[in-house]
Amino acid sequence: MKILIVEDEAGIATFLKQGLEEEGYVIIVASNGQDGLDQAIAQKPDLILLDWMLPKLSGLEVCLSFRKENTTTPIIFLTAKDTVQETIEGLKAGANDYIKKPFSFEELLERIKIHFRKQNEKDVVELKELKFIQSKHQVFLEDQEVVLTQREYELLLYLVKNKGTVCTRNQIIEDVWDIHFEYDTGVIDVFMNAIRRKLNSIKEVDYIKTIRGVGYIANE
Template identity: 40%
Template structure:
C-alpha cells in the first residue's frame, strides 16, 4: 500500500514512516499542507494520514481541497484535536476515519487497511433498491438517473444497507461492517456518516429511502 503522511512533527512523521515500511508498505512524508496536496495530485496513493495542525494551512482545508478536486483517496485524520465537534467537522469535510493522538500504531495500521480495502474492493455487481442503483465495478451511485458522489466510507455504508434492504441494521452492525468486528470507536460517528449519506441520497429527491428506526438503528427501503 502507498501511504501519504502529512505531518509537520518530524519525529512522529519518521516514526510512522518507519512503522509503515516495517509492515511492508511504502510511505511518502509531507510536512506542509501544500506539499501534501502536491503529492496527492502528482502520484497515486492508496490512503492519506492527515494531521490537522499544519504550519501553512489547516488539515481541514487540505482535505476540502482534495475532495473539491474529485480525489476520492481514503483519508484518516490523525490529530490531538479530539472533541466531538472537531471529529464531526473532519468527517463532514470528507474524512473516512479519525484517530486521536496519542494512538496505537497497530490500530493505525488496521484502520489504514480497512479504509483501503473498502476503497478498492470492487466486484462486477450492481445493486438496486427502488430508484437507487449502485454499481460496484464503477463505484457509481445514481437515484432516478442522477449521479450521486460518495466518499469511500459512504459508499461502503450504502452498499451494506442496500445488501440488507428492508432489514433494520443497528449502529453496532454498521460499525462492525465499516471498521471490522473488533472496532470500539465512538458510536456517534455512525450517526454522522448516516446524516451525510441521507443528505446525498434523499435530500433532493421525493420519498426518503434511508429511515431511522427509533431505539433500534437504520433501514433502507425502496419507494
C-alpha cells in the same frame, strides 16, 4: 499500496514512515500543508495520514481542497484535537477516519487495513437492470442515471447488497441511519416512496417488496 503522511513533527513522521515501510507500504512524507496538498494531487496515494495543525495550510484546509479533486482516497486525521465539534468538522471536510494523538501504531495499522479492504470491495453492484457504481456514487436503471439523495442512495444500495434477505426496519435504522436507540422507523417508508417514484419515472419496476409490519426485501 502508497501512503502519504502529512506531518510537521519530524519524529512522528519518521516513526510512521519506518513502521509502515516495514509493513510493505510505499511512503511519501510532506512536512507542511501546501506540500501535502501538492503531493496528494500529483502522487495519487492510496491513503492519506493527515495532521490537523500544519504550517502553510492546516490539515482541514488540505482535506477540503483535496476533496475538490478526489472524493474517494481515504483520509485519516491524526491529531490532538478531539472535541466532538472538531471531530465533526473534520468528517464534514471529507475525512474518513479520526485518530487522536498519542495513538497506538497497531490500532492505526488496523484502521489502514480496514480502509484498504473497503477500497477493494466490488465497485459495481447490480440487481437486474439496476447498477450501482460505488466509486462514483452513481446508480443507473437501464443505463439512465437515477438521481438520488445521499440517504436514498445508501438505503437502496443496502437493500440491493442484501438482496433475497428481508431487512427489518430496525436493521435499516441501525445499519443505514446508524441510529442505535428507539426511533420512528416510519421515516424509512418516506424514503422508499421517493426511491420508487424516481425509479418508476424511468421504468415501471418492482425491485423492492414491502413486507408489511417487518421491512423490505430486494427481489433477486
